[in-house]
Amino acid sequence: xxxxxxxxxxxPAEHVIHTVGPVWNxxxxxxxxxxxxxxxxxxxxxxxxxLASMAFPGISTGIYGYPKPAAxxxxxxxxxxxxxxxxxxxxxxxxxxxxxNQQLYERELAA
Numbered sequence: 001x002x003x004x005x006x007x008x009x010x011x012p013a014e015h016v017i018h019t020v021g022p023v024w025n026x027x028x029x030x031x032x033x034x035x036x037x038x039x040x041x042x043x044x045x046x047x048x049x050x051l052a053s054m055a056f057p058g059i060s061t062g063i064y065g066y067p068k069p070a071a072x073x074x075x076x077x078x079x080x081x082x083x084x085x086x087x088x089x090x091x092x093x094x095x096x097x098x099x100x101n102q103q104l105y106e107r108e109l110a111a
Contacts, residue, residue: 015051017042021060024067032074035060039078046089053091058101069104076108 007015019042022034038059046054056075060066079092094109096102 015049017045017054019059021064021066024060024065027070031060031066032070035066035071035074036078039075040082043079043082043086043089043092047086049088051089053093054089055093055095057095057097061101068101072101072104072108076105076111 009016019038021038022029022031024031039056042054042056056079058068058071059075061068061071075094079094083092094105096105
């Protein structure tokens with residue numbers, strides 16, 4: 001292991017794009033649009049840097065309390081729209097850490 005972290009810290013990646021998602025407040029304070037902007041802005045940065053691939057976790061679904069089904073729907077919608085209209089990134093992976101989230105994303109991706 002190198003003595004000092006690279007541009008992505010100690011992760012085996014060239015870059016890390018960090019975004020902070022919205023805290024869920026019932027959905028009446030613009031949370032869906034704020035969450036969509038997290039995906040759009042991250043994808044825009046990937047495009048600007050011509051990153052071939054990127055991965056997203058379930059943004060805001062942890063301590064910020066965003067409902068997982070609604071968050072998965074926003075994530076898949078925004079990534080699909082982006083990929084249909086842009087060359088970069090070429091691959092986007094949704095990273096899930098449990099069966100519940102896997103099923104949610106699989107449903108959204110199949111729709």
